[in-house]
Every structure is written in structure tokens, then in C-alpha cells.
Amino acid sequence: MVNWLPAHHALGLGSVLLAQYVGGSATLIDPADFVAEPMRWLRAVGDAGAPVLSGGPPFGYERCTAAATEEACAGLDLSHWSAALIGAERIRARTLEEFSRTFSPYGFRREALFPAYGLTETMLIVTGHQGPRPPLRLDLDAEALEHGRVEPADGETRRVRTLIGCGSPGVGAELLIVDPDTRQECPPGRVGEVWISGSVVMDGYWRRTVETAATFHGVLADGGRHHLRTGDLGFLHDGELVVCGRLKELVIVRGRNLHPQDIELTCRQAHPPLAGLPAAAFSVERDDEEQLVVVQGVDDAALAGIVDPEELAAEIGRAVTAAHEVDVYAVVLVPHRQVPRTASGKVRRTACRTAFDAGELRPLATARGLALHPRTRRGRPRRGARGAPARTAPHRRARRPQHPGRRRAAPPDRRRARRRAARRGRGPDPDPARTGLAAHDGAAQRAPPRTGRTAPDVRDRRRHGPRTGLSTLAERLPDIRAGGTPVERSAEPATDPESRHEPFPLTDLQHAYLVGRGTEFPLGGVSTHFFAEFDATGLDTVRLRTALDRMVARHDMLRAVIGSDGTQRVLPPERTGHTPVVEYDLRGA
Numbered sequence: 304m305v306n307w308l309p310a311h312h313a314l315g316l317g318s319v320l321l322a323q324y325v326g327g328s329a330t331l332i333d334p335a336d337f338v339a340e341p342m343r344w345l346r347a348v349g350d351a352g353a354p355v356l357s358g359g360p361p362f363g364y365e366r367c368t369a370a371a372t373e374e375a376c377a378g379l380d381l382s383h384w385s386a387a388l389i390g391a392e393r394i395r396a397r398t399l400e401e402f403s404r405t406f407s408p409y410g411f412r413r414e415a416l417f418p419a420y421g422l423t424e425t426m427l428i429v430t431g432h433q434g435p436r437p438p439l440r441l442d443l444d445a446e447a448l449e450h451g452r453v454e455p456a457d458g459e460t461r462r463v464r465t466l467i468g469c470g471s472p473g474v475g476a477e478l479l480i481v482d483p484d485t486r487q488e489c490p491p492g493r494v495g496e497v498w499i500s501g502s503v504v505m506d507g508y509w510r511r512t513v514e515t516a517a518t519f520h521g522v523l524a525d526g527g528r529h530h531l532r533t534g535d536l537g538f539l540h541d542g543e544l545v546v547c548g549r550l551k552e553l554v555i556v557r558g559r560n561l562h563p564q565d566i567e568l569t570c571r572q573a574h575p576p577l578a579g580l581p582a583a584a585f586s587v588e589r590d591d592e593e594q595l596v597v598v599q600g601v602d603d604a605a606l607a608g609i610v611d612p613e614e615l616a617a618e619i620g621r622a623v624t625a626a627h628e629v630d631v632y633a634v635v636l637v638p639h640r641q642v643p644r645t646a647s648g649k650v651r652r653t654a655c656r657t658a659f660d661a662g663e664l665r666p667l668a669t670a671r672g673l674a675l676h677p678r679t680r681r682g683r684p685r686r687g688a689r690g691a692p693a694r695t696a697p698h699r700r701a702r703r704p705q706h707p708g709r710r711r712a713a714p715p716d717r718r719r720a721r722r723r724a725a726r727r728g729r730g731p732d733p734d735p736a737r738t739g740l741a742a743h744d745g746a747a748q749r750a751p752p753r754t755g756r757t758a759p760d761v762r763d764r765r766r767h768g769p770r771t772g773l774s775t776l777a778e779r780l781p782d783i784r785a786g787g788t789p790v791e792r793s794a795e796p797a798t799d800p801e802s803r804h805e806p807f808p809l810t811d812l813q814h815a816y817l818v819g820r821g822t823e824f825p826l827g828g829v830s831t832h833f834f835a836e837f838d839a840t841g842l843d844t845v846r847l848r849t850a851l852d853r854m855v856a857r858h859d860m861l862r863a864v865i866g867s868d869g870t871q872r873v874l875p876p877e878r879t880g881h882t883p884v885v886e887y888d889l890r891g892a
Contacts, residue, residue: 304318304319304321304322304327304328304329304330304355304356304357305329305330305332305344305347305348305351305355305357306318306319306329306330306331306332306357307331307332307333307334307336307337307343307344307359307363308334308359309334312391313421313422313423313426313427314358314359314360314388314390314391314427317426317427318356318357319331321356330347330351332344332347337363337366338366340370341363341366341367341369341370342367342370342371342375342376342379344357344359344363344367345367345379345381345406346379348381348383348384349378349379349380349381349383349384349409351383352383353383354383354385355383355384355385355386356385356386356388357384357386357387357388358386358387358388358389358390358417359388359389359391360389360390360391360392361389361391361392361393361394361395361398362392362557364387364389364398364399364402365398365401365402367402367405367406368398368401368402368405371405371406376406376408376409379406379409379410380409380410381406381409381410381411382410382411382412383410384410384411384412384415385415386415386417387411387415387416387417388417388419388431389416389417389418389419390418390419390420390421390428390469392555393546393593394418394467394469395465395467395591395592396440396465396466396467396591397591398591399413399416399418399438399467403416413437414435414436414437416432416437416438417431417432417470418431418432418438418467418468418469418470419431419432419469419470420469420470420544420546422499422531422533424504424505424518424519424531424533425476425499425503425504425505425531426503426505428473429472429473429476429478429499429503429544430469430470430471430472430473430476430478430543430544431469431470431471431473432468432469432470433470433471438467438468439467439468439540439543439545440465440466440467440468441455441465441466441467441468441540441545442455442456442463442464442465443455443456443463443464443465443466444456444460444462444463444464445460445462445463445464446461446462448464448494448547449657451493451494451495452492452493452494453492453493453494453538453540454492464547466545466546466547467545468540468543468544468545469543469544469545469546470543470544471542471543471544472544473503475501475502475503476499476500476501476503477499477500477501478497478498478499478539478544479497479498479499479500479523479530480493480494480495480496480497480498480537480538480539481495481496481497481498481521481523481530482495482496483495483496483532483550485524486521486522486523486524487523487524487525488523489538491539492538493538494536494537494538494547494548495536495537495538496532496533496534496535496536496550497533497535497536497537497544497546498521498530498531498532498533499530499531499533500528500529500530500531504519504531505519506519507519517532518531518532519531519532534549534550534553535548535549535550536548536549536550552585552652552653554566554584554585554586554593554595555586555593556586556593556594556595556629556630557593559629561584561595561627561629563583563584563585563652565627566584566595566597566623566627567582567583567584567597567650569622569623569626569627570582570584570597570599570619570622570623572622573618573619573622573623574605574615574618574619576604576605576607577599577601577605580599580600580601580602580605580639581600581639581642581644581650582597582598582599582600582642582650583597583598583642583643583650583651583652583655583656584596584597584598584652585652585653585655585656585659586656587632587656587659587660589632594630594632594633595623595629595630595631595632596631596632596633596634596635596656596659597619597620597623597631597633597634597635598635598637598642598655598659598664599616599619599634599635599636599637600637600638600639600640600641600642601615601636601637601638601639601667602638602639606667612636612667612668613668613669613670615636615668616634616635616636616668616669616670617634617670619634619670620634620670632671632672633669633670633671634669634670635659635664635666635668635669636666636667636668636669637664637665637666637667638665638667641658641664641665642655643655643658803859803872803873804872804873804874804875805872806866806870806871806872807870807871807872808870808871809865809870809871813871844884844886847884848881848882848884851882851884852881852882855876855879855882856876856879859873860873862874862875862876862879
């Protein structure tokens with residue numbers, strides 16, 4: 304076994320356990336190492352020197368294909384790779400074809416591809432490819448498939464959709480294709496929900512009786528045994544399962560499960576007048592990849608004061624990108640009555656996706672191409688690139704050229720926000736249009752006030768002069784404190800610096816970052832970890848370790864620890880020891 308998936312992933316855990324169960328050996332690769340250099344996985348497979356079972360989600364194979372160069376593949380031998388498991392996401396024909404074509408010169412056999420289907424609720428594989436033949440590939444009529452019919456494509460088919468089979472059920476697994484509305488078994492040639500029964504199915508979710516009943520206790524209309532309702536749509540072709548969609552509304556993008564309700568909440572928070580208006584988040588297939596689309600309903604009140612609806616759509620997309628770390632294919636603004644809803648007011652996301660694909664929506668504005676990171680061909684962020692969205696809308700307004708010495712006035716809603724902030728004695732909330740993964744420090748400005756303190760308002764140029772520098776301000780600070788206006792500010796974490804080695808409470812912001820996120824701290828996808836990588840020649844590791852030790856000794860908060868009781872304290876320098884610097888000799892790698 305060769306595995307690069309984390310142990311908390313069902314497929315990664317299963318790989319480790321299987322090696323122990325059959326008495327074999329396992330080579331484990333840190334997921335971060337695979338992401339940094341995908342070819343490490345294939346080199347580990349080639350170095351095994353014995354029949355190998357190894358695999359992962361489709362994006363793992365795609366990363367290897369993208370990273371393959373003549374230099375990277377030098378000496379690679381994949382002839383021992385007997386089973387290349389691929390699953391955990393919907394499998395695309397292009398992924399298999401490009402991987403096979405790229406690595407066949409290095410001994411990889413297309414017959415080794417092992418498409419499989421499984422779930423955590425069944426502890427991995429339910430169906431898998433069997434036999435020496437290549438995986439099943441079907442070219443189907445896309446329009447018929449959208450209506451639940453399985454019809455082969457021919458020369459007159461307008462749209463063709465290619466699907467890959469996931470193999471036949473294994474021992475202890477029985478499959479049914481069921482109409483989810485009538486709970487009756489579908490006839491051959493019809494698409495339905497995949498139901499599973501047998502010994503492979505788990506008993507349920509731990510201490511979650513409601514979810515267990517809804518998922519594990521599926522019963523046909525005429526009664527019978529319990530079945531696991533997978534939420535996946537598919538059909539059987541000559542006894543082989545073919546998955547073609549999802550009944551569940553979960554949005555899965557590059558192996559990440561995104562709940563549409565969370566994304567829709569972010570949209571409403573991006574622009575307060577959108578509160579109470581419907582939004583639908585869903586995924587669509589574009590260029591053989593799942594892409595995120597958001598359809599946001601608006602009314603006259605939501606558009607009041609908005610000069611450019613396109614910018615509002617782009618602002619919503621950037622908020623989603625910052626909060627969920629996901630690329631947004633399109634944000635579409637439509638009249639709120641166009642968002643499909645049930646009689647009780649629930650958003651019908653599947654119906655909205657169908658209307659979007661069919662071009663039935665009448666958009667007021669659309670923002671496309673809202674990428675998290677503009678990327679190069681090898682998948683790394685491009686230096687200096689700006690992921691500005693491409694705009695499309697029925698009407699455009701001509702913009703006057705900006706005078707080189709004049710700053711453009713802020714939009715009216717931003718100016719009003721700044722005036723409100725000035726009256727409250729604090730800075731405005733960060734501009735949502737500029738909010739990204741590196742701009743979440745603005746949460747400090749939104750911290751709830753705790754105590755009244757006297758502090759200067761460094762933003763008020765009328766009081767401190769039009770060009771007050773930091774050095775001048777520092778000189779005036781005592782006078783400003785004496786005659787300044789009260790400004791609400793969070794309490795200091797410790798009133799007595801000499802007692803900093805004793806436990807003291809966390810600040811509100813520290814608690815939000817490190818313990819639990821409260822609604823008053825909309826931190827989005829903020830992370831408190833930092834990673835940096837530097838290339839250096841002739842690095843003196845002894846001097847590096849000494850410099851790091853001095854930095855830790857100089858800055859108290861680098862020695863701060865948080866206790867299980869929710870308090871913090873600063874360790875004395877003599878108790879922290881040396882900063883760990885691990886060295887790896889890769890000259891022979």
C-alpha cells in the first residue's frame with residue numbers, strides 16, 4: 304500500500320488498516336508533501352518493487368498529470384502498480400485518459416485503473432471495477448439523462464455526456480436504484496437514488512438518532528428491510544453502477560463538502576439589504592469540473608444606492624471566496640421572485656440549477672471568474688496577479704477617466720458607513736470589496752466594546768492636522784490623552800505586566816480566534832497558522848536557531864500558552880527551551 308491521504312479521511316484510514324489486515328506493508332506520505340510535490344506519490348509506488356494497491360480522489364491523479372515533466376519522470380517505473388484505485392468524487396473520463404496517456408511510457412497500464420464507489424457509512428468500497436478490461440465508459444444523451452432516462456448518444460445527439468462505470472457490488476453489498484419520491488424500484492434504463500443494504504452498511508451515526516433514521520432506515524413503499532439512502536443518483540448498466548449526479552444539495556468542489564446554506568448566509572452578510580431575500584448556491588459541471596454558482600435574489604431596496612449591480616455581484620463573490628476559500632464560477636443577480644421556492648418558502652436549489660443550465664433565468668447582472676488565487680499552469684498562485692472578475696450585464700455605464708492626482712470618491716454606501724463609524728468613535732468595517740484571506744484583521748475593529756478608555760483617534764485629521772506622521776503623533780500623545788475624547792476599546796489582557804506569568808483571561812478577539820467563533824466576530828475562513836518557504840544556499844542553521852531563540856525571548860506573546868480553563872499565561876524565557884529546527888538531508892533523494 305502507498306497512501307498520501309490523511310488518516311481522518313475514510314479512504315486514507317482504510318488504506319492503512321488494509322495493509323495491516325492482509326499482512327502487507329504501507330508507505331505513508333504526508334498530505335502536505337504530496338500537495339507540494341505530487342510526483343512523490345508515483346515515485347513511492349515505483350520504489351515498492353512489488354504489486355501495489357494505491358489510489359485517491361480524481362484530483363490527485365490530475366495533479367500528477369499536471370506535474371509530469373521529462374525530468375520529473377526520469378527513472379519512474381509504474382509496472383508494479385496493479386490496482387490504481389480512484390474514487391471519493393465523481394470520476395471523469397478525461398482524468399483517466401490523460402493520466403493513462405501521460406504515464407504509459409513509464410509502465411502504467413490502463414487496465415490497472417480501479418474506479419470504485421463507496422461511502423464512509425459503508426466503510427469504503429461498495430462497488431469496484433473487476434476484470435482485466437478497461438473501465439466502462441458510456442456516451443449518453445445529456446438531455447435525456449437530465450430527465451432521468453438512460454439513452455445512448457448517436458450521431459444526431461446534440462449534447463453528449465460521458466460517464467464512467469464504478470464496477471459491480473462486492474461481497475456483502477446489495478444495490479437498488481430507487482425513485483426517491485415514490486420509494487419504488489426504478490425499471491432498467493431509468494436514473495434513481497442509489498440504495499444499499501447488506502453487511503457493509505454501518506448501524507448508524509453515533510448518538511444521532513434523527514439523522515440515522517433519515518439515512519439508514521430507507522424502506523421501499525411495499526415494506527421490507529432497511530436500506531442506506533446515499534443521496535447519489537445513478538443507474539445499473541449490465542450489473543455495473545454508474546453514478547451520474549447527486550440528489551443531496553451538498554456542493555462538492557475539489558474534494559471539499561460545502562453546505563449551500565453556509566454560502567447563502569455569507570451572501571446575505573456581504574450586503575445587509577439582502578437579508579431576508581432568497582439565494583441559491585449549487586454546483587454545475589463546466590469543462591469536466593464541478594463549479595460553484597450563486598444565484599442571489601434582489602429587490603428595489605437591495606439595489607437602492609447601488610450604482611453598478613455588476614459590482615454588487617462581484618462583491619458577493621469575493622465575500623464567498625474569502626469566507627469559504629473556494630473559487631466562484633458565477634454570481635447571478637435576479638429579481639427575487641425568480642428564485643424557485645416551495646410553498647413554505649424554502650429555496651429549491653435543484654430547480655434553480657436546472658433553470659441556470661437551461662438559460663431560463665433573467666439576470667440583472669452577472670459576475671464570472673471570481674477565483675481564490677489566479678493560478679499558473681502548475682497550480683501555484685501567480686505573483687502579482689489580480690483575480691479581477693470578468694463582468695457581464697445587460698447595461699454598462701461609461702466610466703470617466705480618473706485624474707492621476709485625484710482619488711476616486713467612495714461609493715455612497717461606503718461614505719455613509721464611514722460617517723456612522725466616525726460618530727461611534729471607531730473606524731469603519733473593512734471594505735467587503737477588498738476583503739480577502741489576508742484582510743481579516745479588520746475583525747478587531749468589530750470587537751464589542753468592553754470598557755471606556757481615553758485614546759487618540761488617529762483617523763481624525765481635523766484635530767491632529769492634515770499630515771500627522773507617526774513620530775509627530777507619538778510626541779503629542781500625552782497631550783492628546785489628556786484632552787482626548789473617550790473611545791470604547793477592549794480591555795487590556797493583563798493590567799500588571801509583572802504578573803503575565805500567572806493565568807489571566809483571554810481577550811474577546813483571542814477567544815474568537817483560538818477557542819470559539821461568536822456571531823459578533825465574522826472572521827470567515829481565517830487561519831491562525833502561517834507557512835513560509837524560503838530558498839537559501841549556505842544556510843547556517845546554528846545562527847538561524849539562535850536568532851529564533853532570541854526572537855521568542857524578546858516577544859512575550861510568542862511564549863503565550865492557553866490552558867484548558869480558557870485562560871492564558873506567558874511562559875518565562877527559561878522555560879521555553881530552544882526553538883525546534885529540524886534538518887532533512889535530501890541530497891540523496
